[in-house]
Structures are given as C-alpha cells and as structure tokens.
Amino acid sequence: MRTEPDMKLIVNVSKEWAIGKGNELLFHFSKDMKFFKDHTTGNVIVMGRKTLDSLPGGRALPNRTNIVLTKNAGFERSGVTVCHSADELKDVLKGYDSDSVYVIGGESIYKLLLPYCDTAYVTKTDAPAPDGADAFMTDLDSDTDWEILECSEEFTEKGLSFKFLTYKRKTS
Ligand SMILES: NC(=O)c1ccc[n+]([C@@H]2O[C@H](COP(=O)([O-])OP(=O)(O)OC[C@H]3O[C@@H](n4cnc5c(N)ncnc54)[C@H](OP(=O)(O)O)[C@@H]3O)[C@@H](O)[C@H]2O)c1
Numbered sequence: 001m002r003t004e005p006d007m008k009l010i011v012n013v014s015k016e017w018a019i020g021k022g023n024e025l026l027f028h029f030s031k032d033m034k035f036f037k038d039h040t041t042g043n044v045i046v047m048g049r050k051t052l053d054s055l056p057g058g059r060a061l062p063n064r065t066n067i068v069l070t071k072n073a074g075f076e077r078s079g080v081t082v083c084h085s086a087d088e089l090k091d092v093l094k095g096y097d098s099d100s101v102y103v104i105g106g107e108s109i110y111k112l113l114l115p116y117c118d119t120a121y122v123t124k125t126d127a128p129a130p131d132g133a134d135a136f137m138t139d140l141d142s143d144t145d146w147e148i149l150e151c152s153e154e155f156t157e158k159g160l161s162f163k164f165l166t167y168k169r170k171t172s
Pocket residue numbers: 010011012013018019020021022023024025026047048049050051052054069070071072083084085086104105106107108109110112135
C-alpha cells in the first residue's frame with residue numbers, strides 16, 4: 001500500500017466472478033490449491049476475518065505471514081498479525097517487500113485492496129456459480145484498468161474446466 005499499486009491478488013472465480021457461498025469457496029481443485037500454495041508459501045497473505053474463519057480450524061496458514069483485518073479490537077488468533085483498519089494495514093505492510101504480499105480475500109478485502117494491486121492471479125472456471133453464491137470479486141474483464149498478460153492451457157477436475165490467468169494493471 002504505497003503510492004503506486006504494487007501488491008498481488010490471488011482468487012478463484014466462477015464464470016461470473018463469484019467467489020463464495022455461505023463463507024466457503026465455490027470450487028476445490030487440487031491443482032489450484034497447489035498453485036495457491038506455491039505462490040503464497042514464504043510470503044505475506046492478507047485476508048479478512050471471515051476468510052480466516054473459513055480456513056481449516058480457523059487457523060493461520062503455515063509457512064506464511066498471516067495478516068488479518070478485523071474491526072474487533074479484542075481479536076486474537078495464534079500465528080496471526082491483526083490489523084484494525086486499512087491505515088493500520090498500510091503501516092504494517094511497510095515492513096515487507098511489496099513483491100511478497102498477496103491479497104487472498106474475501107470479497108470485502110479484494111474490494112478494499114484492489115486499488116493497491118498491480119497483478120491478479122485468477123483461477124477461472126467456466127462453470128456458473130451455484131445458486132445462492134453470495135460473495136463476488138470485481139470482474140476484471142470488464143474493468144478497463146486491467147488486461148490479461150498470460151493465460152494457461154485448460155485443465156479439468158471434477159468435470160469442470162478452469163484456466164490460470166494473470167491480469168496486470170495497465171500502465172498509463
Ligand atoms: N474464491 C476465492 O478465491 C476466495 C478467497 C477468499 C475468500 N473467499 C470467499 O469470500 C467470502 C468471504 O468474503 P467476505 O467479504 O464475506 O469476508 P472477508 O472479506 O473474508 O472478511 C470480512 C471481515 O473483514 C473485516 N474487515 C473488512 N474490511 C475491514 C476494514 N476496512 N478494517 C478492518 N476490518 C475489516 C471485518 O471483520 P470483523 O467482522 O471481524 O470486524 C469483516 O467482517 C467467503 O465465501 C469465502 O469463502 C473466496
């Protein structure tokens with residue numbers, strides 16, 4: 001969170017950029033889990049309190065610096081650095097190389113921090129979201145500030161196809 005956007009974002013989306021339902025992910029692909037782990041291990045991950053709660057056991061992810069946003073002044077969780085506002089997060093992130101910072105969700109945190117990101121790793125499924133999907137990411141295909149830099153081949157798991165796309169913020 002410096003003057004220029006320089007953080008990364010990583011997300012798994014449906015065809016319509018839905019990302020969750022009932023505080024759970026919509027899709028679980030082993031190849032995508034590995035992609036997420038490979039990118040974030042050894043790095044800094046920034047998430048909202050609800051996303052932390054959605055992780056197995058509500059626990060911090062191992063081998064990563066876990067930073068969690070909450071407005072709850074008394075919030076504590078083992079292995080987690082807690083920030084209570086975007087300003088506090090900004091101060092905390094000054095201590096890390098921006099190249100190592102990944103925004104990992106959920107909806108409110110993607111929206112809050114998208115203006116500070118210049119790269120988005122998007123695992124995009126060609127399947128529609130299930131009924132009742134209630135969390136969404138900004139559609140970067142319709143956002144003129146962003147363009148696709150790279151697109152992987154198509155993979156299939158559980159009968160669903162998906163691709164790994166890298167979006168870059170356009171430079172003016
Ligand atoms: N598809 C994906 O790649 C992906 C990745 C991650 C999450 N998700 C999904 O996204 C959904 C969760 O998204 P969400 O928007 O409901 O929750 P979230 O963004 O994970 O967390 C929201 C919480 O973050 C805290 N927060 C938000 N803005 C803040 C600010 N400016 N200052 C301080 N604290 C702040 C608040 O915590 P308090 O209430 O404690 O104050 C708020 O309730 C779930 O369905 C999850 O599975 C999907």
